Amino acid sequence: MSRDPFEQLFESLDRTRQITDAQIDELFSVEPLIAIAHDPDPQRSASRSGRRLWRRGTVVATVAVVLIGSAAAAISLSSGPVESVTSMTCYQHDSLSSTANVVSYDSKPLAFCSQLLHWPNSTKDPHDKGSLCLLSNGSIAAFPPSRKFGGCKSLGLEAFNGRIANSDAARFQIQAQNYFSHHLCDSRVTARGAILRLLGADGLTEWRVRLTGSSSPTACATLAILTSSQEVEIVGIRR
């Protein structure tokens, strides 16, 4: 059966054809969309400016990460144990539309975010250091101490239960991210070799590596890590 000739034509015009779901997750977050349901009477202008601030703080940072070719950890939607420990998000206020900073994971996330964003302690409880929730991409979100905070559920998020799913996988993610931050434009084949060596060293021998995106020799490799399916996708991006 012959292929519809227009199918290929429109495929070539589709600017999203080489963008993986993992990259979409990195570019855009569902949290502000979910927050709509928790703010039934949104002040549009306020929420938009809030979103723009958020965009500057978060999306621009993540886009930059993608563009410089460092690792994009693509995590399945999960409310289970934390799967992404390569990064975390510090929020200025107890709202998903407040200014946010995506930072490298720190073993003391609340203390780190408090220092970074100069969180005030608005509660009388000196032990209240803030709250940790799980974003839909499996990474941690840290919110400042607040009397008004209704818990993670009020933001449509799961509370962080303090467990990290797989320390080998977490270690691999950090190493892969480091590798790509130092090798900004490796070819897909070179990147695959490096990733296979890291997987072997971390004992993740059952993981699979897939090559996708542009096969052009001038394309730069970027990375998506799918921990749930134990796959690493090396995506060639034409510059």
Place this chain on the structure above:
Amino acid sequence: MSDATGVAEYTRLVNEHSRSIYRYVMRRLSDRSSCEDVVSETFLIAWRRRDQLPSRDRELAWLYAIAFRVISNQRRSRDRRNRLTVRMALERDGSDIETNDDSLEVESIMNVVKYLRSDERVLLEHVYWERLTYREIAVILGVSENAVGIRINRAKRNLKLLLDENSDSVRLSRIIDEEVEG
């Protein structure tokens, strides 16, 4: 629908379909911040109209229909602004989303497709990009299923004519592209 059920249902809708909606919008708008605004607007409308949410097999087409109208409104107001400021029409195509393929061939094809009537182009985009059925496209565009079928056939015929007329420029660009690559 109780409030809690509404929130849960809406959250599921976002988690299941936001990627598809982002793709839908990114295919049609070139700059990233407009994409974000349109997707936010789409889900805000979906939340406000949650009582009209159709059955699960039809909810994605329902969201596409909302996004389609938001994009149309945005284009209309943008065109009004552009007329007022007498901007060059070409400026609108400035893109800040990586297409990953800037070949001349794609550009040539794009130029040919641009000559297609906009309503016909819109129909074919829904067929080939989102792979929707005639019935789903009819819901999005607010026309009958029969009309969709007839218009799609006409659009394909017209596109074929345009491509035949412009085959020289497309072929030439392919040769140039090969020479550059080689």
